Amino acid sequence: SQQGEEDPQALSIQEGENATMNCSYKTSINNLQWYRQNSGRGLVHLILIRSNEREKHSGRLRVTLDTSKKSSSLLITASRAADTASYFCATAPGWGWGAQKLVFGQGTRLTINP
Amino acid sequence: DAGVTQSPTHLIKTRGQHVTLRCSPISGHKSVSWYQQVLGQGPQFIFQYYEKEERGRGNFPDRFSARQFPNYSSELNVNALLLGDSALYLCASSRGGISGSGANVLTFGAGSRLTVL
Numbered sequence: 546s547q548q549g550e551e552d553p554q555a556l557s558i559q560e561g562e563n564a565t566m567n568c569s570y571k572t573s574i575n576n577l578q579w580y581r582q583n584s585g586r587g588l589v590h591l592i593l594i595r596s597n598e599r600e601k602h603s604g605r606l607r608v609t610l611d612t613s614k615k616s617s618s619l620l621i622t623a624s625r626a627a628d629t630a631s632y633f634c635a636t637a638p639g640w641g642w643g644a645q646k647l648v649f650g651q652g653t654r655l656t657i658n659p
Numbered sequence: 660d661a662g663v664t665q666s667p668t669h670l671i672k673t674r675g676q677h678v679t680l681r682c683s684p685i686s687g688h689k690s691v692s693w694y695q696q697v698l699g700q701g702p703q704f705i706f707q708y709y710e711k712e713e714r715g716r717g718n719f720p721d722r723f724s725a726r727q728f729p730n731y732s733s734e735l736n737v738n739a740l741l742l743g744d745s746a747l748y749l750c751a752s753s754r755g756g757i758s759g760s761g762a763n764v765l766t767f768g769a770g771s772r773l774t775v776l
Binding site: 648 | 663690692694696698699700701702703704707709714715717747749751753755763764765766767768769770772
């Protein structure tokens with residue numbers, strides 16, 4: 546079953562605008578990760594945030610984590626056409642070997658219009 | 660370095676048949692995980708292997724099995740195929756283990772798209 550729920554399911558913006566995607570999850574986590582998938586191919590890891598972190602940056606990406614609300618957000622600034630893809634949050638719901646079983650949300654389909 | 664490689668990329672089977680999917684991890688990665696992704700949904704965990712031992716199993720029937728070889732490559736086998744098994748099957752490798760930051764960061768292959776008719 547999918548632990549995460551992502552919002553919105555689809556997002557369409559103009560190139561240069563910022564895109565924000567949200568993820569909610571149900572159980573306590575070890576860490577939360579975001580992945581990108583182009584056209585039904587393999588997923589690419591974007592960023593990891595640990596349960597004791599609140600915010601993390603990587604290039605044009607900013608991730609926040611609120612463990613009290615069991616939610617995370619991914620912000621992509623100054624979007625480009627190449628950012629068009631599906632974005633998934635994935636939680637590591639356990640510790641030890643449990644942290645290896647990533648649980649993915651249903652994803653947000655992001656379209657950047659030129 | 661080569662990424663995670665999967666074969667075959669596409670295959671078509673009929674109900675009741677058997678399928679074997681193969682995966683080679685990134686050099687130095689000892690863990691291989693398998694995920695099923697049905698169209699329009701996120702990947703769903705099937706198995707994880709580390710050092711040839713099963714370390715995790717998702718909520719899939721016994722028709723699904725896997726193994727890992729001494730060179731850390733892996734096979735996913737599905738018996739008695741059903742129409743609902745049609746999906747993209749993703750293999751991912753990671754450093755694995757249970758300690759260290761990033762041990763569960765996955766590097767995915769491009770997937771094997773299975774169509775069951």
